[in-house]
Amino acid sequence: MTFDAIGIAGTGLTVHRKWLDAISDNIANVNTAAATDGAAFQQRYVLVENGSDSPGVFVAGVELGDAEGRLVHQPDHPLADADGYVRYPDIDLGDQMSQLILAQRGYEASAAVVDRAKTTYEAALQIGRS
Template sequence: MTFDAIGIAGTGLTLHRKWLDAVSDNLANMNTATSGDDEAFQARYVLAQAGEGTTGVYVAGAAYGDAEGRLVYEPDHPLANAEGYVRYPEIDMASQMGQLILAQRGYQANAAVVDRAKETYTAAIQIGRA
């Protein structure tokens, strides 16, 4: 049972790490400009899937935001198209920060489960030695 807890929490750690990576990429690229004629950076969202029985959770794939983004009139921007528009991704900082906190807390919770399971296993070994 202890090993199941470690394995399940390990899948949670992996999922939350990938979620943190996606949110970090989204935040890092929220001000990435492209020409008004090109596609905007597409935000990435991790899709989670429950495993069978007690196998944990897995990354089922990724979903991507709209490549259309938002057009901003900035005729002096070096990437502006002929009409003076620059395209930015449609990424909301507040939403991404909320996602970042959720992913971080999920990661911390799974790490705590691994620590507790290790402590339990160590205590069981000590009892067996006595």
């Protein structure tokens, strides 16, 4: 019970790291082209749940976005079909950048909680030694 703050903040660190990983994948593949007879890169969404047996939050899984994507007319692209279309993921880069900022700030907040809890526990140990 004494170290609950560190444990709970640690679960937040893990969730935000996984969220950052998903966003990184989405941003890295925003311009990934595919042939029209194939699937577009599918956006990653991290699903999070409250802990049932222990406090904190946990990654429940990853949900994938639409494989249809969007068709773009690029007749000079090597993957273009007979009509000149290529399939791209339907990912909004502006939305991903906003999500990136939120995930980064959440990660930083959880890290700050771990740091402050550690400092508090160390101070309590020092009081006990006196």
